Amino acid sequence: MSHLTHVPFLMARANSPAAKALGMAAAPGVVPAAFDTELIGTNPSEFVYRNLDNTSIEVVSGSTDAVNNEASQMAQLQKIAPGKRVRGNIERWASTTVALRGGRLENSSGHPDAGKVWSFGDYSQRLTDAVNFRSEEATTIRLTSGTDVRSITVPVGHAAELWVVSAATPDARASNPTRLEHSELFFQFLVDASPVLAACPDATGREVPPTELPYVHPTSASTAVAVGERSYPPMTDLCFIAALLFSKTK
Numbered sequence: 001m002s003h004l005t006h007v008p009f010l011m012a013r014a015n016s017p018a019a020k021a022l023g024m025a026a027a028p029g030v031v032p033a034a035f036d037t038e039l040i041g042t043n044p045s046e047f048v049y050r051n052l053d054n055t056s057i058e059v060v061s062g063s064t065d066a067v068n069n070e071a072s073q074m075a076q077l078q079k080i081a082p083g084k085r086v087r088g089n090i091e092r093w094a095s096t097t098v099a100l101r102g103g104r105l106e107n108s109s110g111h112p113d114a115g116k117v118w119s120f121g122d123y124s125q126r127l128t129d130a131v132n133f134r135s136e137e138a139t140t141i142r143l144t145s146g147t148d149v150r151s152i153t154v155p156v157g158h159a160a161e162l163w164v165v166s167a168a169t170p171d172a173r174a175s176n177p178t179r180l181e182h183s184e185l186f187f188q189f190l191v192d193a194s195p196v197l198a199a200c201p202d203a204t205g206r207e208v209p210p211t212e213l214p215y216v217h218p219t220s221a222s223t224a225v226a227v228g229e230r231s232y233p234p235m236t237d238l239c240f241i242a243a244l245l246f247s248k249t250k
Contacts, residue, residue, distance in 0.1 A: 006185070008052040008096040009214050010143075011035070011163040014045070018160040021152035022143050024048040029212030035165050036110040036130070037206070049214035052096045055145040057164070061102030062137035068104035073115060073128035075186050080120045084193040098164060103135035112206055118180060118198040127180075127198065167213060177205025 011032065012019040027049045032039040077084075091097050108130040109115060118127040135154075141162070142151040154160045168182060180198035187195040 006166045006168055007213050008055075008164070008166050010050045010052055010057075011047055011165055011214070012049075013161055014048045016160065018141070018152055018154075018162055019048045022050060022141070022150050023148070024050045027212065027214035030214045031209045031211035034208050034211040035167060036163065037112060038110065050143075051214070052145075052164070055096055055143060056091070057096075057098045058142040058144075059098065059100050059103070059133060059139065060142070061100075061135035061139040063102070065101050067100050067102065071105040071107050071128070071131045073107045073126045074105075074131060075127060075183075076125055077186060077190065079123050079125070080186065080196070081190055081193040084190040086189055087191055090189065100133060102137065103133050103139065106132050106134065108132045113177065113200065113203040116200050116202050118183075118200045118203075120183070120198050121196045127200075177203045 010022065010024065012022070012024055014026065018024075025048055026045070030047070030049065031044050032042055032047050077086075087093055091099075107115070107128050109128060110130040114129040115126055117124050136156065138153055138156050140151060140153045141160075142149070152160070178199060178201055180200070180203075183198040184195040187193045
């Protein structure tokens, strides 16, 4: 991803059925509040993790393939880079994929600047840093990493909190919160599209608590970086996360 290095990982509540089924483990030094403002004040020891390098996740809810997309603040690439094509065979091209069937997506937020108006050149839109996936039907989560295949089915009326996080490493984080360096990642999914960094004069950033990165179950591609014990400095910046929340809508 050019000079932007992101670490994908799965986060869940410790001792939850999902955490046990998906083989997640504790990671000392990791502070969940560094990735989601809604987790400020939580006890870090209550969360477990799993590295998602070279991993695919399938989320299947009910019997329909269609996903009801109510997440209006996701990046609209057809407007940000009109006329550009998405890369072919993107599932093989990406090191981590999340496939959804059924359920619905909705706007969420893990950072105080989410929901503000960001400009990509002449095009502007409200931009969130997270989305929720909800379902009113039984939902199966299947995780595949090499020969390791794990799954869990969440019954109707039950909730299984999972966070899929893509966290920027220190060298990829900028000190100017009004310019979203991470937005260059959008253009990596497109063919021959010149990156345009998003800007928002009203963005303030936030102070991110120092945290280790959760290199749990490192793959061969991530082992070399894991031994470096890299952590975030306490600085202001925006990091994209995707939150998965399965619950029965009331």
